[in-house]
Amino acid sequence: MHRRATDDVVVMHPDTSRGIEVLHNPVYNKGTSFTASERERLGVRGLVPPRFFPIGQQATKIWAQNQSLERPLDKWQHLQDLKDRNETLFYRLVHDHIEELAPIIYTPTVGDACLNFSKLLRRARGMYFSVDDRGDINSMMFNWKRSVSVIVVTDGSRILGLGDLGTNGMGISQGKVDLYVAGGGFDPQHVLPVVLDVGTNNEDLLNDPYYLGVPRKRLEGEEYYAFIEEFIRGVRNRWPNALIQFEDFQTKHANKILQRYRNDVLCFNDDIQGTAAVVLAGLYGAMKCLGGHRKDIVKQTFVMCGAGSAGSGIASFIHQALVANGLSEDEAYQRFYIIDKDGLITHDRNLDAPGMEPIRPFARARSDLPDGTRLLDVIEKARPTTLMGVSTVSGLFTREVLQKMGEINERPIIMPLSNPTSRAECTAQQAAEATGGRAIFSAGSPFEDVEMPNGHVMKANQGNNFYVFPGVGLGALLSKSSVISDGMLQAAAMAVPAMLTREQHESGTIFPRINRIRDISAYVAIKVIEAAAREGRVPEDIRKIVSKGEEALREYVYSTMWIPNYRPTVFSCSSRK
Numbered sequence: 001m002h003r004r005a006t007d008d009v010v011v012m013h014p015d016t017s018r019g020i021e022v023l024h025n026p027v028y029n030k031g032t033s034f035t036a037s038e039r040e041r042l043g044v045r046g047l048v049p050p051r052f053f054p055i056g057q058q059a060t061k062i063w064a065q066n067q068s069l070e071r072p073l074d075k076w077q078h079l080q081d082l083k084d085r086n087e088t089l090f091y092r093l094v095h096d097h098i099e100e101l102a103p104i105i106y107t108p109t110v111g112d113a114c115l116n117f118s119k120l121l122r123r124a125r126g127m128y129f130s131v132d133d134r135g136d137i138n139s140m141m142f143n144w145k146r147s148v149s150v151i152v153v154t155d156g157s158r159i160l161g162l163g164d165l166g167t168n169g170m171g172i173s174q175g176k177v178d179l180y181v182a183g184g185g186f187d188p189q190h191v192l193p194v195v196l197d198v199g200t201n202n203e204d205l206l207n208d209p210y211y212l213g214v215p216r217k218r219l220e221g222e223e224y225y226a227f228i229e230e231f232i233r234g235v236r237n238r239w240p241n242a243l244i245q246f247e248d249f250q251t252k253h254a255n256k257i258l259q260r261y262r263n264d265v266l267c268f269n270d271d272i273q274g275t276a277a278v279v280l281a282g283l284y285g286a287m288k289c290l291g292g293h294r295k296d297i298v299k300q301t302f303v304m305c306g307a308g309s310a311g312s313g314i315a316s317f318i319h320q321a322l323v324a325n326g327l328s329e330d331e332a333y334q335r336f337y338i339i340d341k342d343g344l345i346t347h348d349r350n351l352d353a354p355g356m357e358p359i360r361p362f363a364r365a366r367s368d369l370p371d372g373t374r375l376l377d378v379i380e381k382a383r384p385t386t387l388m389g390v391s392t393v394s395g396l397f398t399r400e401v402l403q404k405m406g407e408i409n410e411r412p413i414i415m416p417l418s419n420p421t422s423r424a425e426c427t428a429q430q431a432a433e434a435t436g437g438r439a440i441f442s443a444g445s446p447f448e449d450v451e452m453p454n455g456h457v458m459k460a461n462q463g464n465n466f467y468v469f470p471g472v473g474l475g476a477l478l479s480k481s482s483v484i485s486d487g488m489l490q491a492a493a494m495a496v497p498a499m500l501t502r503e504q505h506e507s508g509t510i511f512p513r514i515n516r517i518r519d520i521s522a523y524v525a526i527k528v529i530e531a532a533a534r535e536g537r538v539p540e541d542i543r544k545i546v547s548k549g550e551e552a553l554r555e556y557v558y559s560t561m562w563i564p565n566y567r568p569t570v571f572s573c574s575s576r577k
């Protein structure tokens, strides 16, 4: 599946030309890092400057270049250009500077990149399947490499909180697979970003002469689901062991697709399930900040702004955890107040509308509060401990709302989770000012910690599914389970806060630093594999490793991780891939 860390050579495909072609191939190119013997062997002697620079020095130089750029989008472009020239060096840079570069290759900058994708694209990456390809999707998959372990696929219909970006959504699939490599240790040769171009309803794109997708309205209804089915069947045929991550599908389709495939195909929806796992992880962390135990989530009351795929996924998943910790189903539903653009959702709402199904059990009784009650009034009445935002509405958490949370709670839990930064329901600064720095804060996109006038620092945690999806994917694949169960995801949620120290909790930290992402992903993977084993989903060889204990599992997980270093490059008469 992955290239093992113990692999000591890169074997060039026998059809790859020697000479200049090697330099033009980002998989094999090392620039000034080819050794003298490689220069001979690969026919590049004299095609690169004579001096040899090890990867560390190359990375230092390119890092300085990237840092000298002012605009985040220029940094993004600079990194894409590097990836197009030299993948190993690109991933080395991202691996070594993940804290600084995650906001560039991922939220928030990737949002800008998607908005401008038609203008920015220089070299295509990944696979595009459009409505015009119907009937040929499986055969097209043979244009790609034989070995794929993870596919991130979007239909571009809801990219971050930016709406329908059509085929420009490819930027998010690419950003996520880069995080699989940098964060989860996946071999870059085995990840595949995909966009399903089923059209777009975005008029600006339809009128843009440079738009890269098929300029037509979106497929809908049975035609849409037939297209998805053709794609899934194609994957099953071409890459039967690959994991599929559904990303940024609009709510009305996201849940339906997930329910249709989750019991038959190794897949998950990152916005529904990955987000839910990370938010629960954050809540467990918050319970520790409050001096308690993760079981204390049963004492919490949640107001959730946003009833889309993220909101419904989070609510359902926390509900499961509340029940697992002793509440009845009904008691657990009573802990939620869910609000959409029309205010509080009650039984007076049309709960049969597309996408509403998972929200239905959370609708409040008519007697509680009138349908449509506004956020501030809901907070007054419900007195929540936790306020979450997955609404895409910047500024929704007004000063009054945040102050009210601060009046009700000594340490209010405030989570403006919408991405990118321009869509966050509030900033860290606003949350800190309105609560006197007492909030336990976590946002989808990165913010700076806030220092209060008295010197106290309010931690600006980043609550992003980035903390779990690489580890969930890694664990699921290594477990050889055929599906990803709720139990595996619940285990992922518990793994993340277990990586924090008491001192970190005391300072208001609910997620580990992102520069530990490889260790976080490995630990999440270990817990996911253990959960799969407990549920009887793993074959004998994996069960044996699990039975030897966590250390053996850790060794197994780390041994599969790809490390961004150059290895000697050789030709072989038969390909190993």
Ligand SMILES: NC(=O)C1=CN([C@@H]2O[C@H](COP(=O)(O)OP(=O)(O)OC[C@H]3O[C@@H](n4cnc5c(N)ncnc54)[C@H](OP(=O)(O)O)[C@@H]3O)[C@@H](O)[C@H]2O)C=CC1
Pocket (backbone or CB within 6 Å): 158, 159, 160, 161, 162, 250, 251, 270, 271, 272, 275, 278, 305, 306, 307, 308, 309, 310, 311, 339, 340, 341, 342, 389, 390, 391, 392, 393, 396, 417, 418, 419, 420, 423, 443, 444, 445, 463, 464, 465, 466
């Ligand atoms: N931090 C993270 O890791 C993640 C963050 N997200 C973010 O979550 C956001 C939502 O994603 P998703 O659920 O898929 O998107 P949707 O567009 O499906 O959901 C948005 C929801 O917000 C509601 N809404 C709109 N205006 C308001 C308002 N004024 N008050 C309360 N609710 C409102 C919408 O209601 P209506 O339908 O009536 O318009 C809808 O229910 C995105 O910004 C995304 O980037 C998503 C996944 C992961």
Ligand SMILES: CC(=O)C(=O)O
Pocket (backbone or CB within 6 Å): 107, 159, 160, 161, 248, 270, 271, 418, 419, 444, 464, 465, 466
């Ligand atoms: C983080 C993510 O998946 C989103 O905002 O959609």
Ligand SMILES: [Mg+2]
Pocket (backbone or CB within 6 Å): 160, 247, 248, 270, 271
């Ligand atoms: Mg997403």
